[in-house]
Structures are given as C-alpha cells and as structure tokens.
Amino acid sequence: RAFPKSALRSPPTDVPEMPPCSFSPEEYKGMSKARMMEIRQQNCSPMTMKVTYYKEPVFIHQGYMQWLWDVDGRRYLDLFAGVATVSVGHCHPKVRAAAEQQMKKLWHTTNIYVYPTLHEYCEKLVSYFPDPLKVIYLTNSGSEANDLAMLMARLHTGNYDIITLRGSYHGGSPQAMGLTSNAAYKYPIANGLGCTNTMCPDVFRGPWGGSHCRDSPVQTTRECSCAQGICMANEQYIGQLQETLATSVPTRIAAFFGEPIQGVGGAVQYPKNYLKQAYKLVRERGGICIADEVQTGFGRTGSHFWGFQGHDVIPDMVTMAKGIGNGFPMGAVVTTPEIAASFAKGIHFNTFGGNPVACAVASSVLDIIKEDGTQKVSLDVGSYLMVELAKLRDKYEIIGDVRGKGLQIGVEMVKDKVSRDPLSHQDMVEIFEDVKDMGVLIGKGGVYGQTFRIKPPMCITKEDADFFLAVFNKSIQNYMERR
Numbered sequence: 215r216a217f218p219k220s221a222l223r224s225p226p227t228d229v230p231e232m233p234p235c236s237f238s239p240e241e242y243k244g245m246s247k248a249r250m251m252e253i254r255q256q257n258c259s260p261m262t263m264k265v266t267y268y269k270e271p272v273f274i275h276q277g278y279m280q281w282l283w284d285v286d287g288r289r290y291l292d293l294f295a296g297v298a299t300v301s302v303g304h305c306h307p308k309v310r311a312a313a314e315q316q317m318k319k320l321w322h323t324t325n326i327y328v329y330p331t332l333h334e335y336c337e338k339l340v341s342y343f344p345d346p347l348k349v350i351y352l353t354n355s356g357s358e359a360n361d362l363a364m365l366m367a368r369l370h371t372g373n374y375d376i377i378t379l380r381g382s383y384h385g386g387s388p389q390a391m392g393l394t395s396n397a398a399y400k401y402p403i404a405n406g407l408g409c410t411n412t413m414c415p416d417v418f419r420g421p422w423g424g425s426h427c428r429d430s431p432v433q434t435t436r437e438c439s440c441a442q443g444i445c446m447a448n449e450q451y452i453g454q455l456q457e458t459l460a461t462s463v464p465t466r467i468a469a470f471f472g473e474p475i476q477g478v479g480g481a482v483q484y485p486k487n488y489l490k491q492a493y494k495l496v497r498e499r500g501g502i503c504i505a506d507e508v509q510t511g512f513g514r515t516g517s518h519f520w521g522f523q524g525h526d527v528i529p530d531m532v533t534m535a536k537g538i539g540n541g542f543p544m545g546a547v548v549t550t551p552e553i554a555a556s557f558a559k560g561i562h563f564n565t566f567g568g569n570p571v572a573c574a575v576a577s578s579v580l581d582i583i584k585e586d587g588t589q590k591v592s593l594d595v596g597s598y599l600m601v602e603l604a605k606l607r608d609k610y611e612i613i614g615d616v617r618g619k620g621l622q623i624g625v626e627m628v629k630d631k632v633s634r635d636p637l638s639h640q641d642m643v644e645i646f647e648d649v650k651d652m653g654v655l656i657g658k659g660g661v662y663g664q665t666f667r668i669k670p671p672m673c674i675t676k677e678d679a680d681f682f683l684a685v686f687n688k689s690i691q692n693y694m695e696r697r
C-alpha cells in the first residue's frame with residue numbers, strides 16, 4: 215500500500231503545504247507505539263526518556279534523503295539529520311550500495327592485516343587536507359576521536375593543560391566531558407582535570423559584539439563603530455583568552471580545542487580573526503591547536519570542506535565523526551607525521567576503528583559529496599535560509615539572532631531583543647512541538663536551551679527551505695496568539 219504523500223493525514227487548513235516526494239516507504243507492521251514506550255521506560259537507559267524531546271514523541275520508521283516517515287506513515291522534513299549526522303541523505307542509494315557490496319565481501323577483520331578498503335579510504339580522506347595533516351586514526355565516534363586527540367596532544371607536547379571555549383560540546387566520555395563546557399552534560403566526577411574553559415567569543419550573547427564581526431550572511435543586530443578591518447569585540451575576547459593563559463594554566467600547555475562553529479552550543483560563531491589569534495597564543499605556549507570538525511566537517515559550512523578553512527588557519531589536529539559516515543558509526547583523527555610519531559611509542563589498538571564496512575561507507579560519502587554537489591547545496595540553500603530567517607528575526611521580538619554558515623544554522627530565541635534573556639524552556643518547547651506537528655524536525659541547543667538548530671542532510675532544496683520558513687513563521691504566530 216502506498217502511503218499518503220501529504221504531510222498530514224488531515225492537515226489543518228492553514229498549515230503550510232509540504233513539498234512533494236515521490237518515494238513511498240514500506241508499510242509499518244512492527245511493534246505498537248505503546249509497547250515501544252513501555253520498553254523505553256523499563257529497559258532502555260533512563261537517558262533515552264530524558265532526551266525524548268517531544269511531548270508527543272516521533273516514532274520513526276523509515277528515511278529517504280531529507281525525509282523521515284513515522285510508523286503511521288506521516289512524513290517529516292528532517293532538518294536535524296540525527297544531529298548533523300546524515301550528511302548526504304537518509305539511505306542514500308549509493309551509500310547503501312557501497313555498504314551492501316562490502317557486506318557481501320568482508321564485514322570485519324583487524325588492522326593487523328592489510329585490506330584495501332582501509333587504505334583506499336585513508337588515501338581519499340587525506341587528499342582533503344592541506345599539508346602537513348596526513349596521518350589518520352580511525353575511531354567509532356566523536357568522543358573517542360577527541361579522547362585520542364587529548365592523549366596525543368599531551369604525549370606530543372609533554373604538557374597537560376587543555377583549553378576549550380565555554381558552551382562547547384566535545385563528547386561525553388569521562389575525558390571528553392572535561393573539554394565539554396555545558397553543565398547539562400557534566401557529571402560530578404573528576405572529569406575536568408587539566409581542562410580549562412575560557413570565555414566563548416559569542417558576539418550575540420557575550421559582553422561584546424557588533425554589526426560585522428562574524429563570517430555569516432547574517433550579522434547580529436548589535437551596533438558597533440569599528441572601522442573596516444578592526445573588530446573591537448575580537449580584541450576583547452582575545453584579551454579574555456590572554457587572561458586565562460596568564461591566570462588559569464601553567465606557562466606551557468598541551469592544546470586548544472575549538473569547534474569552528476559551536477554545534478550543541480547553538481551554532482555560535484566567533485569574530486573573524488579569533489581562531490587565528492588564539493592559535494598563535496596557544497602555539498607560543500607550546501600547545502597544539504585542534505579543530506573539532508565533528509559537526510562542521512564534510513562541506514556543511516558551505517564555503518569550505520572543513521570549518522577551519524573558513525577561519526584561515528591550519529590546525530595541528532582535526533577530529534571528525536557524525537557526517538563522515540552519513541550515520542554509520544565512525545570517527546577519525548587527522549594529524550601531522552611529527553605528532554603521530556610521538557604517539558607511536560606505545561601500542562594503541564582499536565578493534566572496530568577502520569572497519570571495512572565503515573571505510574566503504576565513508577569512502578562513498580566522500581564521492582557523493584562531490585557527485586551531488588552537497589557543499590554547494592549547503593552554501594546556496596543555507597545562505598538563502600539564513601537571509602530569510604533574518605527577515606523573521608526583524609519581524610518578531612522573540613527571535614534574537616540568526617547565524618551560521620551553510621547548513622549549520624542557529625536561531626536564538628529571546629524574551630526580548632533588549633535584554634537578550636533566553637526564551638523560557640516552556641516557550642521553546644511549545645514552538646518546537648508546533649514546528650514538529652506541522653511536519654518539520656529541528657533541533658534545540660545552546661547553554662540555556664534557547665537556540666533552535668538547523669543542520670539537515672545536505673540534499674535539501676530551496677522548496678524545503680521555503681516550507682520550513684512558512685512553518686516556522688506560523689509557529690511563532692501561533693505562539694504570539696496564545697500569549
């Protein structure tokens with residue numbers, strides 16, 4: 215039986231119409247929703263209930279490109295991509311074919327043996343990096359990649375201290391939790407040993423910001439009188455990093471970790487030259503600079519393949535995961551031969567890192583990014599979305615900021631534009647639920663849960679963007695009417 219193509223079984227009359235989709239999902243014949251919730255409550259980690267975002271949960275059954283279908287056959291436009299992870303599209307036919315082909319040949323062996331998929335992938339992935347970033351470690355997740363990066367930075371430099379930006383998320387392992395600077399993701403254990411968080415150069419929420427600080431089609435509404443080429447906000451934030459270096463860490467440090475654009479933190483962008491100057495200060499103190507590209511990599515920022523390229527820096531190490539495998543569990547660290555040599559003194563073994571199926575999948579993802587032009591889609595559709603969202607920001611008092619690059623977009627919600635105080639959790643939840651009920655899945659983030667996050671599979675179209683804009687506009691109108 216073909217499922218209905220419309221977004222809703224009986225759509226309310228004034229809900230924007232979803233763009234058509236010719237794909238028909240299979241009919242769902244599995245477990246009931248009630249039974250799934252029972253199991254979720256009784257047998258799954260209680261965390262799964264905590265992160266079941268919606269009042270009326272979404273029961274996903276199938277996905278195709280930018281679309282998801284629930285068990286009742288209802289279609290959603292997925293603008294969250296399982297947290298920026300489905301990079302080229304759900305069940306992309308070519309990724310699926312690559313996985314199927316490899317599964318017929320070899321699922322697993324250990325990297326004690328030499329097998330082609332690993333080497334083909336490593337050769338392909340390094341071709342996306344500038345010199346001297348030419349040595350790859352394959353892992354299974356972003357946290358694992360960041361754990362490894364911390365270890366390598368410490369061994370290479372002989373120093374211990376690592377600096378990260380407030381509001382960052384670098385993973386949930388006991389080590390990576392120390393890098394992460396967001397109370398919700400921290401546990402009261404000794405996780406932060408040797409990790410220091412410095413002020414995030416957030417030009418919207420932070421103490422300084424202006425009207426041309428960031429590399430985005432949309433600037434903040436804050437005024438500044440900086441002359442061309444000068445950024446007072448940047449100078450102030452770099453001053454804060456200098457204070458941290460002078461007061462909170464030893465004179466020699468191991469590393470600085472930074473996402474090119476904060477992901478979980480709410481697509482927070484820094485002033486244009488911040489990372490460049492920060493890298494210089496860190497290197498002067500013996501530290502290496504690490505770009506966490508778990509969310510920003512693989513063309514998501516549109517202008518470049520890697521987020522760091524948009525900051526005109528070359529890190530000493532890059533960590534990645536999520537979009538690398540279009541949803542297949544995988545991660546990687548790329549670094550220099552010199553740093554790799556410091557780590558070669560002991561043995562580091564990872565059973566699944568470089569798994570043949572993972573490598574075949576990731577290799578096809580790189581091919582598809584090229585063939586489907588997804589980086590250009592990110593740039594074009596992302597820029598269009600941001601400019602249009604900025605019009606909604608100008609229309610509504612509760613939309614404080616629109617920012618990002620490519621398809622890494624944040625919409626920060628406020629009580630009012632003067633105070634910039636975060637919109638309450640309850641209000642965020644209401645709008646969020648309404649957007650979902652009209653057929654669009656987006657994410658939430660920011661230290662205070664105040665930012666909507668848009669990071670879809672990089673195959674969305676302008677029509678999808680228009681649909682979301684109409685839905686978002688409607689959800690804000692509905693919110694205003696309820697008030």
Ligand SMILES: Cc1ncc(COP(=O)(O)O)c(C=O)c1O
Pocket residue numbers: 297354355356357358360383384385386473477478506507508509535536
């Ligand atoms: C920037 C960043 N780094 C690291 C991680 C951790 O990745 P994983 O969940 O695969 O361990 C995440 C996950 O959200 C992330 O957003």
